[in-house]
Amino acid sequence: MSSSQESAVPPPAYNSNVPDDIQSALQCLDVKTDLAQVERVLCEAIDEVSNELHEISKDLHEHPEISMQEHHAHQLLTDYLEKKGFAVTRKAYDMDTAFTAEFSKGEGRRVGFCSEYDALPNIGHGCGHNCIAISGLACAIAVKKLLEQGLATGKVILFGTPGEERFVGKIVMMKKRAFQDNVDVCLMIHPSAHDLNVGPMTAVNDVTVEFRGKPSHAGQAPWEGVNALDAMLQAWNNISMLRQQIKPTDRIHGIIQEGGTTPNVIVDYSKALFYVRGYKVSDVKRLIEKVENCFKAAAVATGCEATWKWRDLGMVHDVMQNSVLGEMYASFMRKEGVSFPHPAEQIQMLGGSTDFGNISSSVPSLHPLYSMNCTTAANHTTDFAAAAGTKEAFDATIRASKALAVVGAATLVSQTFYDAVRKEFETKVPKEYQ
Incomplete structure (x- = not known):
């Protein structure tokens, strides 16, 4: 379980x-x-x-x-x-x-x-x-x-x-x-x-989201970079704010799996896994578009490219x-x-x-x-x-x-x-x- x-x-x-x-x-x-x-x-x-x-x-x-x-x-x-x-x-x-x-x-x-x-x-x-x-x-x-x-x-x-x-x-x-x-x-x-x-x-589905940006020297020329970690953190915050408007029986939680390797390079790639749960399958389906919008907004705000994929095996009932x-x-x-x-x-x-x-x-x-x-x-x-x-x-x-x-x-x-x-x-x- x-x-x-x-x-x-x-x-x-x-x-x-x-x-x-x-x-x-x-x-x-x-x-x-x-x-x-x-x-x-x-x-x-x-x-x-x-x-x-x-x-x-x-x-x-x-x-x-x-x-x-x-x-x-x-x-x-x-x-x-x-x-x-x-x-x-x-x-x-x-x-x-x-x-x-x-x-x-x-x-x-x-x-x-x-x-x-x-x-x-x-x-x-x-x-x-x-x-x-x-x-x-x-x-x-x-x-x-x-x-x-x-x-x-x-x-x-x-x-x-x-x-x-x-x-x-x-x-x-x-x-x-x-x-x-x-x-x-x-x-x-x-x-x-x-x-x-x-x-x-509860029903559950999971989604892997990736953000791609552009690396640069974080101290010398940060303006040349596009920060994929910033995009991930923005997506994370978007989901945190979304929780105020979802049902008490809904759950969204995740982990950041990749977010850079050294502080002195603008992160060009980040990756996270989120679980989206609901009381019924219909509740999870209702949340999917909302979660995807959180990713889209983060990409627009940071200039990164966002891609995501829901689990290959489909919804857990x-x-x-x-x-x-x-x-x-x-x-x-x-x-x-x-x-x-x-x-x-x-x-x-x-x-x-x-x-x-x-x-x-x-x-x-x-x-x-x-x-x-x-x-x-x-x-x-x-x-x-x-x-x-x-x-x-x-x-x-x-x-x-x-x-x-x-x-x-x-x-x-x-x-x-x-x-x-x-x-x-x-x-x-x-x-x-x-």
Whole structure:
């Protein structure tokens, strides 16, 4: 997740007022399968491998790798999955550190889970992706056991998705129809400082801007130069002033990547990267022209040439949380003593961004946040990175993984439940996203 929730302060509790249509769907988990038995099998399967998963989490935490360079994690996770009897594809979808792991039995629906395992430069696992990695393992192993025992039919697929911090892996997979053609629902969890079962995640696009000027001796003949760093600073200030007129849920932030090499030469080249976020894709689209105007104005004011390019992989979508899936997740977690804000309150809470959003606009999806129960720190901090390596974080991950496995299993065992999930997806996701 490329940014934390806006606040690390725990939100108010919520345990009631479930919409009637969702409650009806949950009550239809009837059919031929006893959900209590399903839960028992799933939880026992995860408990059986708990010690192994803890060691994997610690290994990943101690060996952080940045986006698209997760070679150790790729080897560690795929070796383990192969030993557990999955059909593993390494370097999947033409990415060196992506993978898939599949198991099927009989005809039926297909449930997908996602593991992430990239870390942040200089911080390590400040977004807890070591926990997300093992959550995917736990869920896939649990549903595999359910299929082996004949309590469900269908397929489980674990997607190893690299480069989330750069919004890369899942979108590359999406372009190759990894999710659209292979799963009926897709699920993952994310560690946080608090619990949200249907909290929002924002849309984002990024832009690289370059200014070109003319070099000259800064002391002897500065009037002969055209200063590209001045242009960049003017663009930066333009964006800072723009923030007064944008929505509270909009975000624009960046870094200057190049701005000269020595003070005694007028800078002839500068470069920066900006992220533009909005609550919805439409909000980001609205901001694009405004940001570009900031670049144009800076070029005119300084006499520089400005060029910019938005990301090749396209817009990262906001996450379309499926509330039927989300309520099933919450119903399990409440039995474990976890409370949630009312869905209407969660909608108002600003989140980070993730390439999982693009999956959620193509198949019914859920991306809940769970508290690690050991920190109030925000994601992307050194304190959060330290917390992600604790036993408390691991225990919280296992608990949330059991809940997510139950959600996945429910879509396999109950046609009625899946129909409710699918109905919400078809009515909730705008056509512009699909």
